[in-house]
Amino acid sequence: MSIVKEVPFLVVGGGIGGLATALGVAATGRSVLVLEQAPEIGEVGAGIQLAPNATAVLSQLGVMEELATHAVFPQRLVLMDARTGQELSALDLGDAFLEKYGHPYIVLHRADLQQVLYAACQANENIQVLTNQGVTAVEDLGDRAQVTVTDGTTYLSDAVIGADGLHSKTRQLFSGDQPICSEYVAYRGTIPMAEMAAQAGTNMDDVIMWIGPHLHLVQYPVRRRELYNQVIVFKSFRYKENSDDWGTPDEIDEHFGSCCASVRHAVSYISRQRRWPMYDRLPISNWSKGRVALLGDAAHPMLQYLAQGGCQALEDVACLTHFLRVFGDDYAKAFASYQEDRIPRTASVQTNARLWGETIHTVDPLAVYLRNQLMQQRSPADTRYVDWLYSRQYP
Structure with a gap:
């Protein structure tokens, strides 16, 4: 027997983008449910680089002070020739860099970033995170959005954000493309x-x-x-x-x-x-429909060569949060404005990541x-x- 549950705002995916989205949306006064398919919240991998465009968002979300206790603040970004051992170029990340951008460049373990975001979500009474929630379908119903999970439960929500990564189920609502x-x-x-x-x-x-x-x-x-x-x-x-x-x-x-x-x-x-x-994946021209929108790798998966995958997901969060404040409960307008702002930007980063890969x-x-x-x-x-x-x- 299927169960139907109603929630105000739903996020598919409990990775870095999904948890950050929950914090951003909750800061607008909304209650948020996050559905994660894995049995527990945890990050597989190693390090992540976060440039000022990302640490600015983490500051807005109120987690930067805690992240600073786990992070390293590097002195330089250095490009070396792997064959000759010669230094080719460097970018100083010191005082002048910080003064210019207002926020630091940091590096840290992905698990540390995810755990800090998760702890902030757990401490927020407006956020609930459920694990073991494999999503099978996402639909826009016009006046609501619907998400179905593997155990047969159906969630009806005022709005849904698909932050479910490279192999996003939510993306299937917008495109039949495949990862490249x-x-x-x-x-x-x-x-x-x-x-x-x-x-x-x-x-x-x-x-x-x-x-x-x-x-x-x-x-x-x-x-x-x-x-x-x-x-x-x-x-x-x-x-x-x-x-x-x-x-x-x-x-x-x-x-x-x-x-x-x-x-x-x-x-x-x-x-x-x-x-x-x-x-x-190649950039797509639309990633919102009524009360459903994509975020992070679900919207714009990119190669890692510019170290901007996580950064662009965090930019998405800041932009989305901004338009939720502007348009209130008019989710169609908020999501349309969000994608209008973000698609040209993220498409450019996706394209340039490929180009930089070819260059190096x-x-x-x-x-x-x-x-x-x-x-x-x-x-x-x-x-x-x-x-x-x-x-x-x-x-």
Whole structure:
């Protein structure tokens, strides 16, 4: 026998975007129910980078002070040549950067971010989070929205936000598209800082990206510098559609064996037990219908090369919250205005993430030479190339 429950506002997905959405919506005076399919709230993965456009939102949500106790505030973003070991470029994240953007650049463990958001939701009497809630269907009924879960329960709500990630069920209401595999794969994890000897020519407080043909390595400290986060990414030349027999651990040494000693040393610490194939989707022209809208990776999944996936989800939250305040209970207008603001912005970030991936992974000798020359000529204080990302903030 099916059960029908009525709730004022419903969020599908209890990840970073979904929990942040609940906090933002609750701050407008609404009661919120979050449905998460996993048996418990927890983040799989390792580190996350949050630029000022994201930390501004976390400050608005009232969690930045607690996050600061878990985070690391890096000194620089550094681009290194994975083959030669040469520093190509850097961006200073010190006082001038903070003065310009008003909010810091931080790095932290994804689990720490999610747990801080979850704790804030648990402490808010207007938010309820339910786990083991696999969603099978989302519908806009005109005067209400309807969400059905695997146990047969049906939720009727005044509004629904689909924050259910790359493989979103909610997105099916708007598009029949499928995730696009980049043919790149990631291996990631953290190790105790004590086990990671400082590498020649690098600062363990920096966010370092080593780039090379069809590969890169990202490194930075997390969890109050107790752990060192590392992610290696490479293109598999054995890619097979609908198969897991590609991007396998034996390919790691094929790709990184010709890199400099520092990179080879770092790669030796990478856990090879789990791989993450890298997907995105093409931008879509609509992600709201009446009382239903998408947010985060459900709306605009992007490749990780600009470190903006989580940041753009948090921007979504700030924008959505703003229009909920403006339009009150007129959800159709609030959602339409939200997507009108966000779609051009997120489509640009999605597109540029792909382009930046092609730039850092290029194998063309002329392209490598020109890229490196341009990088080496810029000043560490020059924010022109990131200003369009970091300066966007919502009221």
